[in-house]
Structures are given as structure tokens and as C-alpha cells.
Amino acid sequence: MPLPDIKPGRLSACQYADNFSDAHPPLTHVQALIEAERCYYCFDAPCINACPTGIDIPSFIRRISEDNLRGAAKAILEANVFGGMCARVCPTEVLCEQACVRNTNEDKPVEIGLLQRHATDAYFGSPGAPMFKRAESTGKRVAVVGAGPAGLSCAHRAAMLGHEVTLFESRTKPGGLNEYGLASYKTVDGFAQKEIEWLLSVGGIEIRYGQSLGQQVVLNGLQAQYDAVFLGIGLGGVNALGLASETAPGVGNAIEFIAGLRQAGDYATVPVGRRVVVIGGGMTAVDAAVQSRKLGAQEVTIVYRRDQPRMPASNYEQEWAQHNGVTIRTWSVLKALDTTLGHVQGATFAEVHDINGRLEMTGKHWELAADNVLKAIGQTLLLADPTATTLALRSGRIAVDDEGRTSWEKVWAGGDCSFGGRDLTVEAVEHGKIAAYSIDRALGFARHDTASKRTRPTPA
Ligand code: SF4
Known part of the structure; x- marks a missing residue:
């Protein structure tokens, strides 16, 4: 049986170093002064x-x-x-x-x-003297679940306000998407961990690793033990293609591919197909496609069901992908994977067009050879906590108000797991900050009114 053409070490050490260097080098001092x-x-x-x-x-x-x-x-x-x-x-x-x-x-x-x-x-x-100082201890205890951007932002602000924070993280490292979900060339030299180390140096935050919601900790337990709880658990589920063959060798999730690459000490150990097909049109699709090219894949194609202007990835990201040799094909949906040899070797797509906002088949099909097929068709909330079944959801995410308050007393949520936003890191950070101020007020310390000034954007 012929093996799929998936292997590590396609490039030389110099090529890996070059390909995964800082994608957007910083300004020099003089350039910064001129730009300012x-x-x-x-x-x-x-x-x-x-x-x-x-x-x-x-x-x-x-x-x-x-x-x-x-x-x-x-x-x-x-x-x-x-x-x-x-x-x-x-x-x-x-x-x-x-x-x-x-x-x-x-x-x-x-x-x-x-x-x-x-x-x-x-x-x-060169940080020098500490930039932030914690307020006097309030004696209040805040539980934060998830050490991603939303959770860490909430933890930092709550700690600054003098509360004692316990942060529960399911993995072995903090950072969430910053550590596991971004293309390596966007954050080089371990910057994500350096930044978090600095953030935690404010004090008052204890992190407990290997703590998953619904397993080692449960929501009603945290609610009973702490003065406030913030959920920043992200989206743990990955949407499925709905094909029986999607578990075949060579088919994978773009999210896992990106996480594996970020955690690989040596890029030469990361296997990649010679021909890679990425299904989806968001930033995850672009990050997976471009990194496949940078690992040495010869042909990389993003296939999206609508046209390029409607891809969730920005124009800039799309151009970046094309600049790096990625082909973008549109108006096509995956119909079948060819796995007759025991692993994926090709994909068949159906052409579609837009009829009054609905995608309809044109009746035409086209095929693409592939050693790797990566799914980047979105994520879903995975709230596997038997005690949290009454937590109100909206459109599959945790329902929250402008301050991040959930339907449960003493429980707030923010970031991708909550409804209302564009799944951006910067919005997750703001959700965490607003929730920390809201928690502070709920605990009887009305020191900030930020939450009343900046509310969540209405999702498109
Ligand atoms: S919009 Fe902002 S960045 Fe642009 S010129 Fe005005 S202050 Fe400067």
C-alpha cells in the first residue's frame, strides 16, 4: 500500500529558521520616531x-x-x-x-x-521597577477558570484590585490561544510566556494546572467556595465535516496542527503533507495553511464556501496567505474524501453559488489531490460540567450581559466562550477587564465604572 506523503524534516535548519522568524519585524527607534x-x-x-x-x-x-x-x-x-x-x-x-x-x-x-x-x-x-501595584487586600476570593487572554486579564485586574485569585487551567501552561492557537511567526522567542510571567508578577494569583471544568472542578463547587467566579474557558469543541472518512489518517484539525507546531521544540520534527488542503476561511485556516507552506508543503490550498470578501480572515491575512504561496479557492464545499488506500489522498468539492443568501449546488464538481486535509470550520463551546446544565446559553455560547454576568449568581464569563464578540484576543482581554470591575462592584468595592463606559459590541 503506498504511504501518504506526510513527513517531517522537509527543509534545512536554515530554511526553518528563516521561515519561522518574526513575520513582521519591529520598527527601529528612528522609524518609530518618524511614524509617531x-x-x-x-x-x-x-x-x-x-x-x-x-x-x-x-x-x-x-x-x-x-x-x-x-x-x-x-x-x-x-x-x-x-x-x-x-x-x-x-x-x-x-x-x-x-x-x-x-x-x-x-x-x-x-x-x-x-x-x-x-x-x-x-x-x-527592560521592565525595571514594577509598573503596577496591588491595592490593599480585600480578603475576597475570586476563582477564574481558564488561563487564556480573558481569564488572565480578569485575574490580573482582580488581583490589582486586592482580591485573591485562584486560576484553574486544564493544560500545563498558561496562555490559551496566545500559547497554543497562533502561528509561530507571529510571536517568536517565547514572547507569550514572557508576557504572562510579567503579568503574574503583580502577585495575588495562584495557578492550578491540570484542572478541567467538569472534571477536577465543577461550577457549583466553585460558586459555593469563592466570592466570585469568572469563566474564560474558550471553545473546546471543533466542528465536524460530517463525513464518515474524516477520521482517516491524514485528516486533522487545524487547531491541533497549530498547537502541535507551537509546542514543538524543533520545527524539523513536525510532519506535513506534500499537498495540503485546508477547509475554512478564518484566521485559523490562514495560520494552518501558511505554516504548512513554511514547513515545506509544496501545494497548499484553502477552500472556502463563499467568495473572498466574505472570508472571516481579513484582506490582510488573505494577502499574507497568497504572498506565501497558498492558493485560495472559493464557492466550493467538501463533498467527499478519497480514502480508498487507507489514508486521505484527495478531496472532491461541489461548486456552489448564492441564491438569495442560500448556498445551492451548481451541479459541477472538482477534485484536489491531498496528503493532508485540515479542518478549520469553526469551534463550539464544550461545557462538559454536569453541574452547569442550567447556565443560560445564547447561540451556543454562555449568555452574558454587558458586564459579563451570566444567568448564575456570582458567575461571570468572557472571551470566546461567551456570546457577543468577534473572537478576537483583544476583545477577550476587555471582557476579562470589564468582568473584574463588575466583580469588584458586586463585592462592594465601587472603585471603577469602566464597565458602564465600554460595553460589548453587538455581533454581526
Ligand atoms: S486617528 Fe489616532 S492614530 Fe490616527 S492621527 Fe488621529 S490620534 Fe493619531
């Missing part, structure tokens, strides 16, 4: 409103122009404790930079993301 000068320091700056965490962008840019990089980093990190990671992964082209008034005058926004990275990199490179 392009900011108009707008009164009522639209870029601030476009930032889900409300970073005072003109303020931090002004501090960069004054060569006050620590001050700039403080303005960023006060609003967004993951300001360093968000500077790397935020789709700024549809957030702050899209709103920048320089677009009108020059068709080119101020490079806010790169400036944010310049300031935070300088700070994390």
Missing part, C-alpha cells in the same frame, strides 16, 4: 473608540515621540494588559488603523500596531 510624528493627536480620536480595550492611542504615541517609552507602555498596558501580544496579533487594519484619520488624507493610517509593539517591546526588554 505622523499622528495628529486628534481630539476625540476615532482610533481610541475603534480599540476594543480603549487604549489612549494618541497619548502613547505622543510619549513615543518624546522618547518616553516606559510611559507609552504604561498607557497601553493600563488599558490592555496583553498590549504586547495584541500589538502582534490584532487585526489593526479593521480596528484602530481603519479608523485613523490619516486614511482620509493620505490613504495610509498611522502604524498604530507597530508603534504599540515598539513601546511594549522596549518595556518588556
Whole structure:
């Protein structure tokens, strides 16, 4: 039986190092000063409103122009404790930079993301004295489930407010998507863990690893034992293709592929097919496809069911994929996988078109040879806690109000597991922050009213 062409070590050590180096190198000091000068320091700056965490962008840019990089980093990190990671992964082209008034005058926004990275990199490179100090202890205990961006953001803010936080994490490392779910070239040199190490240095946060909700801990137990609970559990389930052959060798989840690659100490040990097909159109599809190319796959194709403008991945991400040799094919849905040799060797797609908003088959089919087929067709909430069955859901996610309060007393939720948002890291960070302030108020310490100013965006 011929074996599928899936193997590690397709490239030389130099090629791996080159392919997985920093995708978007930082600005030099001089470049940052020149870019900062392009900011108009707008009164009522639209870029601030476009930032889900409300970073005072003109303020931090002004501090960069004054060569006050620590001050700039403080303005960023006060609003967004993951300001360093968000500077790397935020789709700024549809957030702050899209709103920048320089677009009108020059068709080119101020490079806010790169400036944010310049300031935070300088700070994390040499943090010096602690930037944040915890308030006096309140004696209150907050349980946070999930050490991803939402959970860590909530934990940090709650700890700053003087509460004692216990963070329950199912894996062996903190970070969630920052550690397991992003393309390696977006966050090089262990930045995700360095940033979290700094975040935890504020104190007052104890992390317990290997603690899954529904197994080692249950929601009603946490609710009884703690003064407040925050759920930042993300989405643990992966949507299925609905084909009997989807468990065949060579077929996998893009999420697991990306996580495996991020945790591989040596890229040369990561197997990849010669021909890879990725089903889906979001950022996960792009990250899996581009990284397949960077591991040495010769032919990589993303297949999406609608046209490119409707792909969830931004234009920038789509161009990045194409720039890296990925082919994008549209208006096609997977009909069958060819696994007659005991492993996947090809896929058949049906062409579709849009009839009054509904996808209908055109009757035409096309085929693609494949050694690897990666599913990137979305995730679902996995709430495997027998005590949490009465927690209200909305559209398959935990229903929350503007402050992240769930239907259960003393229980808040945020990030991807909760309804209302675009599944962005930066929004998860804001959810955690808002929930921490809301918890603080519920515990009788009305010290912040941030939650009343920044509410969740209504999902499209
Ligand atoms: S909108 Fe653009 S020019 Fe105005 S403050 Fe924001 S970054 Fe500066």
C-alpha cells in the first residue's frame, strides 16, 4: 500500500529558521520616531473608540515621540494588559488603523500596531521597577477558570484590585490561544510566556494546572467556595465535516496542527503533507495553511464556501496567505474524501453559488489531490460540567450581559466562550477587564465604572 506523503524534516535548519522568524519585524527607534510624528493627536480620536480595550492611542504615541517609552507602555498596558501580544496579533487594519484619520488624507493610517509593539517591546526588554501595584487586600476570593487572554486579564485586574485569585487551567501552561492557537511567526522567542510571567508578577494569583471544568472542578463547587467566579474557558469543541472518512489518517484539525507546531521544540520534527488542503476561511485556516507552506508543503490550498470578501480572515491575512504561496479557492464545499488506500489522498468539492443568501449546488464538481486535509470550520463551546446544565446559553455560547454576568449568581464569563464578540484576543482581554470591575462592584468595592463606559459590541 503506498504511504501518504506526510513527513517531517522537509527543509534545512536554515530554511526553518528563516521561515519561522518574526513575520513582521519591529520598527527601529528612528522609524518609530518618524511614524509617531505622523499622528495628529486628534481630539476625540476615532482610533481610541475603534480599540476594543480603549487604549489612549494618541497619548502613547505622543510619549513615543518624546522618547518616553516606559510611559507609552504604561498607557497601553493600563488599558490592555496583553498590549504586547495584541500589538502582534490584532487585526489593526479593521480596528484602530481603519479608523485613523490619516486614511482620509493620505490613504495610509498611522502604524498604530507597530508603534504599540515598539513601546511594549522596549518595556518588556527592560521592565525595571514594577509598573503596577496591588491595592490593599480585600480578603475576597475570586476563582477564574481558564488561563487564556480573558481569564488572565480578569485575574490580573482582580488581583490589582486586592482580591485573591485562584486560576484553574486544564493544560500545563498558561496562555490559551496566545500559547497554543497562533502561528509561530507571529510571536517568536517565547514572547507569550514572557508576557504572562510579567503579568503574574503583580502577585495575588495562584495557578492550578491540570484542572478541567467538569472534571477536577465543577461550577457549583466553585460558586459555593469563592466570592466570585469568572469563566474564560474558550471553545473546546471543533466542528465536524460530517463525513464518515474524516477520521482517516491524514485528516486533522487545524487547531491541533497549530498547537502541535507551537509546542514543538524543533520545527524539523513536525510532519506535513506534500499537498495540503485546508477547509475554512478564518484566521485559523490562514495560520494552518501558511505554516504548512513554511514547513515545506509544496501545494497548499484553502477552500472556502463563499467568495473572498466574505472570508472571516481579513484582506490582510488573505494577502499574507497568497504572498506565501497558498492558493485560495472559493464557492466550493467538501463533498467527499478519497480514502480508498487507507489514508486521505484527495478531496472532491461541489461548486456552489448564492441564491438569495442560500448556498445551492451548481451541479459541477472538482477534485484536489491531498496528503493532508485540515479542518478549520469553526469551534463550539464544550461545557462538559454536569453541574452547569442550567447556565443560560445564547447561540451556543454562555449568555452574558454587558458586564459579563451570566444567568448564575456570582458567575461571570468572557472571551470566546461567551456570546457577543468577534473572537478576537483583544476583545477577550476587555471582557476579562470589564468582568473584574463588575466583580469588584458586586463585592462592594465601587472603585471603577469602566464597565458602564465600554460595553460589548453587538455581533454581526
Ligand atoms: S486617528 Fe490616527 S492621527 Fe488621529 S490620534 Fe489616532 S492614530 Fe493619531
